[in-house]
Amino acid sequence: MPVTHMEYEYSQKLLNGVKKFSRDTGTDFFVFSSREPGARGFAFSYQEWAVSKFFNKENVEGLVFPTAALTRYVTETEIVDIAKKIDGSVPMVSLVTEIPGIPSIIIESEKAFKAMIEHLIVEHDRKNFLFMGIVSKSPDIVNRYQWFCEVLSEHGLTLAENHLLYGMYTSSSARKLMVENFPAKDFVDFDAVVCVTDDMALGVISHMKELGISVPDQVCVCGFDNTVRSEYSFPSLSTINQFVPEQSYEGARILVDRIRGLKTDPVAVIHSECYFRGSCGCIPYDSKYIAKNEFDEYIERGKDFYDFAYSSFFVHNDQNLRILEFTEDLQSDLSLDALSLRLEKYLLNFDIGQSAICLYKRPVPVEEGQDYNLPDSARIFFAHDRESLFTIVNRKEYFDCSKKLLPGNMLDDYKGVNVVRVLYHGKYQYGYMIMSLGSYEVEEYMLIYSMIAKFIANAYEVSCSEEIKSDLTEKNQSLSKLSKTDELTGILNRRGFMLAAQQELSLAAELGKTGLVIYGDIDGLKKINDTYGHDAGDRAILAEVELLRKTFRAADTIGRLGGDEFAILSISLSMTHFLVIKKRLEDLCDEWNKNTSEEFRISISLGAAVFNNENCILSDLLKTADEEQYKEKKSKKAARN
Numbered sequence: 001m002p003v004t005h006m007e008y009e010y011s012q013k014l015l016n017g018v019k020k021f022s023r024d025t026g027t028d029f030f031v032f033s034s035r036e037p038g039a040r041g042f043a044f045s046y047q048e049w050a051v052s053k054f055f056n057k058e059n060v061e062g063l064v065f066p067t068a069a070l071t072r073y074v075t076e077t078e079i080v081d082i083a084k085k086i087d088g089s090v091p092m093v094s095l096v097t098e099i100p101g102i103p104s105i106i107i108e109s110e111k112a113f114k115a116m117i118e119h120l121i122v123e124h125d126r127k128n129f130l131f132m133g134i135v136s137k138s139p140d141i142v143n144r145y146q147w148f149c150e151v152l153s154e155h156g157l158t159l160a161e162n163h164l165l166y167g168m169y170t171s172s173s174a175r176k177l178m179v180e181n182f183p184a185k186d187f188v189d190f191d192a193v194v195c196v197t198d199d200m201a202l203g204v205i206s207h208m209k210e211l212g213i214s215v216p217d218q219v220c221v222c223g224f225d226n227t228v229r230s231e232y233s234f235p236s237l238s239t240i241n242q243f244v245p246e247q248s249y250e251g252a253r254i255l256v257d258r259i260r261g262l263k264t265d266p267v268a269v270i271h272s273e274c275y276f277r278g279s280c281g282c283i284p285y286d287s288k289y290i291a292k293n294e295f296d297e298y299i300e301r302g303k304d305f306y307d308f309a310y311s312s313f314f315v316h317n318d319q320n321l322r323i324l325e326f327t328e329d330l331q332s333d334l335s336l337d338a339l340s341l342r343l344e345k346y347l348l349n350f351d352i353g354q355s356a357i358c359l360y361k362r363p364v365p366v367e368e369g370q371d372y373n374l375p376d377s378a379r380i381f382f383a384h385d386r387e388s389l390f391t392i393v394n395r396k397e398y399f400d401c402s403k404k405l406l407p408g409n410m411l412d413d414y415k416g417v418n419v420v421r422v423l424y425h426g427k428y429q430y431g432y433m434i435m436s437l438g439s440y441e442v443e444e445y446m447l448i449y450s451m452i453a454k455f456i457a458n459a460y461e462v463s464c465s466e467e468i469k470s471d472l473t474e475k476n477q478s479l480s481k482l483s484k485t486d487e488l489t490g491i492l493n494r495r496g497f498m499l500a501a502q503q504e505l506s507l508a509a510e511l512g513k514t515g516l517v518i519y520g521d522i523d524g525l526k527k528i529n530d531t532y533g534h535d536a537g538d539r540a541i542l543a544e545v546e547l548l549r550k551t552f553r554a555a556d557t558i559g560r561l562g563g564d565e566f567a568i569l570s571i572s573l574s575m576t577h578f579l580v581i582k583k584r585l586e587d588l589c590d591e592w593n594k595n596t597s598e599e600f601r602i603s604i605s606l607g608a609a610v611f612n613n614e615n616c617i618l619s620d621l622l623k624t625a626d627e628e629q630y631k632e633k634k635s636k637k638a639a640r641n
Helices: 009-025 045-054 076-087 110-122 139-154 171-181 198-211 228-232 244-259 292-305 313-329 336-349 442-482 494-510 525-532 534-551 575-595 618-640
Strands: 002-004 029-034 063-065 092-095 104-108 129-134 164-167 192-195 220-222 239-241 267-271 273-275 354-365 378-385 390-393 417-425 428-436 515-522 557-562 565-571 604-611
Touching (some): 009 029, 009 244, 009 417, 009 442, 029 045, 045 428, 063 076, 063 244, 110 139, 110 192, 110 239, 110 273, 129 139, 129 198, 164 171, 171 198, 198 220, 198 228, 244 267, 336 378, 336 442, 354 417, 417 442, 428 442, 494 515, 494 557, 494 565, 494 604, 494 618, 515 525, 515 534, 515 575, 534 557, 604 618
Parallel strands (some): 002 029, 029 417
Antiparallel strands (some): 354 428, 378 390, 417 428, 515 565, 557 565
16 A cells, blocks of 8 residues: 655554454565655655565565555546556455445545534634635535635625635645734634634634634634544544544445455445534634543444554653664765674564565665666665564675565565665665564654664765775775876876776775766967977976866876876766856956966866766766767857957
């Protein structure tokens, strides 16, 4: 089952339904932690949809797909296309979005939503409404405004133009809208606020309190979702329950029937219900708790869908301390080998029964909007099974991860509910992790995932640095024996640079790194030689080396190719950095010319070519960089004329 934003309550409720079904039936589940296709909000959120590449018959027998969770950035038509492609590979059940040919669970919310508005009008005599919606591609979200308007029309009521606001899902977004549009008590000309989410409604209540406006006496507020916060807010929030855990439970049941070849109804309907609480006046304002009969119902339902055993403050606090210890201990500069040896201790501490971390052969850069292709090579970096005392550390053999999450029959050993999440940091994907869920809260496990991804990214950098240093040591020893040093300047000569640079290029490409090959020479060296003699030309070349060394980093490789022609290899730099480098070199040349006692003046032209794992042949890169340098030289000459 793919689940977006697992740290959110909606997703955790979906997970609770699947957990209960797993306990009831002994069915094993893999939950693929993701975000929506094209997700935004965080710089690299788009990376997480890559987990969808694992939706195949080798990894799962079927898929419960909460399609409605994708509608923030994806249209219903696009969702249908995505689902049908997946269903062609594995059987599927769709949650909320009705997809022809695929069993679908539909949530009927119209009746309950209209009943909530009717209740505010009839039972609480509210006439002047404010509606707070969300810009969304979800038909259900969009329809809520239509249902709202229909009820108002039936009672001869209209909505003022300034009483229709659109924001995001969150309480902070709603509060910001309220501050902008109703900054003071005198501006509040409504007596009821209808929000399409609970979080937005709680943001509205917060602003009303700041203005000194009583909820519900002066303004009634209602939401939608029946979140935990809605039950225990002050006042408790009137809302609508969609029975999310029941949705995923029913979806899992229908999926199992479909896999077994049993007949399933094309559409199953779950009806939403109104919960009238304190924010509309149905529970006294001074009550800090939900009504007793509702609380009893909550506890009864909770026995099935919620786990109260680990909800105590002390247990939760202990878990947080363990995670803090984990983050502090592993922040040091560990290589991949060192990191793998430390993981077992912590993963056992986090009540994780089974886990597996698989790393790709090399980090994969993924740009936003790019059609991601799953690498076909991965290795088990770490794996453990607490029950069987089985541990794998830093296995070197590779398997085809494009076909199966784990090699051989290892996947069959993962029982209960397990989460699969890609491991990425920035634009690079390093692999993925499978982890069984234990007693910790879901959001704590998501934090552990994120920290492991960052530690792996850092370990790659450390290991890369160690490999490069080791390689450079061997290379320098070889260069010393073969005399690959330029006699005049003391830097690498052509042969030395070509050997060293190609080795570094190959290693950088293997590790998924990019960078620049730069070509440069002195403008008008022939004129300097002809006018002031070849000794002056040699001094100009030495000055050029001095300025290049000041311009580039100590880790960059500089070589003299011949005459006044120089080449530089810079790992991890981009063309944006190259523009800064050119400006820095120009300034250094101007400073040198201003302070020198030489009769000649120095100007240096540069050209650059970008390398990556698909373009790392040094000779080709030098040719391109030389061509760019020649263009620069022509441009300067034209400017002088």
